[in-house]
Amino acid sequence: MLGRPRRLAILAEGRFTPLDAKTAVGVLRYRPEEVAAVLDTTRAGHTAMECVGVGGPTPVVGTVAEAAALGADTLMIGVAPQGGRLPAAWRAKVLDALGRGWDVLAGLHDFLADDPEFVAAARAHGATLRDARRPPDHTPIAARRAATVDARVVLTVGSDCNVGKMTAALELTAALHARGVRTAFVATGQTGIFCADQGVAVDAVRADFVAGFTEEMVVAAAAGAEVVVVEGQGSLHHPAYSGVTLGLLHGACPSALVLCHEAGRETVRGPGGRRDPGDPVIPPLAELVRIYEQAAAWIHPTKVVAVALNTQALDPPAAREAVTRAARETGLPACDPVRDGATVLAGAVMAVERTRSGHAPHA
């Protein structure tokens, strides 16, 4: 991404938790060798593993100077708040980093490069501002072109935000690589883009073009791959983001879906993971399977082929039981791709390839 090895300081001030610091957690899990430190004054002295369960001994520190002493040379904003805006208290840290000539990476809806103070500081110190959510300039209109590619296209879909759609997609990609299958990962959100070094944050493009950018990425990725794994976003049951989810589903024209869910989550959560009494109830998994297949079939028929269950809140026996129950409820292969690896998902995807065409009529 930067044309040189980078050492990241990930800014997650006051919010370095699994739920709030989704981008930090994703990068710690999939690019750990690049992370020098995490910045959070409220957790300084702890390790990433202690705070978020990944990242091993990566230290949490309080200042940019401490991160610099640990070898950091790039600042990444490690949180993506709903609404996307940079908390005011973090500006000083961004300016500190820019003053050291560090590049700054962010996936916020408010672009760093639209901020005159940041732009001036970057220019003065030879630093670059990189906004992962900045959409490309063109305006692609989807027309079911992704249904015509030779590769198998797999999309992860979910019961809610932040249940593990990106993680399932990345683990599935790794498991397919391990089987020797040429596999491309299509990143559609800021964390996926930071992990993959490319992609389009489809939640930040103009709404008319969500399906079009998805289609364009799938068609491009399919040229060099047997399987294209597309990172899903949101949920058809999310009051704010369902439109993005449907645009992705109709732009990708997947030949298989992997349904992602967090064991024990019963309602769609509000901004920042908050729970309110009126939150929409998540339907049973078997009904979610039916709903995603029906909604996909409005444009292109597909099947849910497996369930990826996030069991991070459970102990191992309870996790095993939850996975067994999900498989029984849906009649589909199931696993927790973080706990178990994604061999089960890879097998389900490759079985689809052998037994049906992506263009078969919807049963």
Added chain:
Amino acid sequence: MLGRPRRLAILAEGRFTPLDAKTAVGVLRYRPEEVAAVLDTTRAGHTAMECVGVGGPTPVVGTVAEAAALGADTLMIGVAPQGGRLPAAWRAKVLDALGRGWDVLAGLHDFLADDPEFVAAARAHGATLRDARRPPDHTPIAARRAATVDARVVLTVGSDCNVGKMTAALELTAALHARGVRTAFVATGQTGIFCADQGVAVDAVRADFVAGFTEEMVVAAAAGAEVVVVEGQGSLHHPAYSGVTLGLLHGACPSALVLCHEAGRETVRGPGGRRDPGDPVIPPLAELVRIYEQAAAWIHPTKVVAVALNTQALDPPAAREAVTRAARETGLPACDPVRDGATVLAGAVMAVERTRSGHAPHA
């Protein structure tokens, strides 16, 4: 909109047809007193009525100078091509208008006010560039707030783009006014905005905020109205725009839907209304009713209460027969709101108000 009476010249060069010049047709139908002329060199000498079936004797002329002689003082771009970009050949006409000090209104995805040459010309001649699709700066996240308003909320949904969702919404608004019902119209697309002088083009906002802007407009409109009529966009069966449609449906939390369809249309059309052999087939009306009710119920339950059938391509007896058939197929009241007025739609909406709550569980 302009703070003074305006006389529009509507630019529809080479494309002043009912299908291509949707914005021109909408404004000619709902703001006819403001239109001095239509610009289309290929149809100069004809009337609007001859070209698009509305607008009566409004003349079609070839040059901005001729429109000026007819009293025009404002240029409106009367076409919204898929992808939204201004055809290069039209730039000279925009510059001619700006050179006369005319304001220029457009609903394109490419903003006039981002074009340095237009900005310079407008500044030099005291003219204003108005982009109806420019989204507001804030970033509203929907959370089913529209489900809590006291007003009845009605959304028009459709089998495809350009079947009459805006027209049905405006005719329904007029029919409710005629019954003495305090009714607010919420514009969600560029033509609706030109007709209503306010609104947000939800297809042009960042995808995360489609439902949020819809919710915000519905909540604001409900403060002063018994019924809020929301202009629908796209279709759940459109390969490119289905996400916008679902975002609107989940942001508006309507208590009633009006299903719009063009009699005889069997497939969803490609860019510019083009038909291809592979175009998605539009399901039967009764299945569309079921699909829209199911998709709405993921967030908030609702019912389709009437069918608005666009019969513009049919003669009067065939139109009557088509309306009768639509009513029989769906078991719902049906009409062509342009041919018949929207009394039937208004009656269906007010009947819902008396018999069920917008918060009742989905049957």
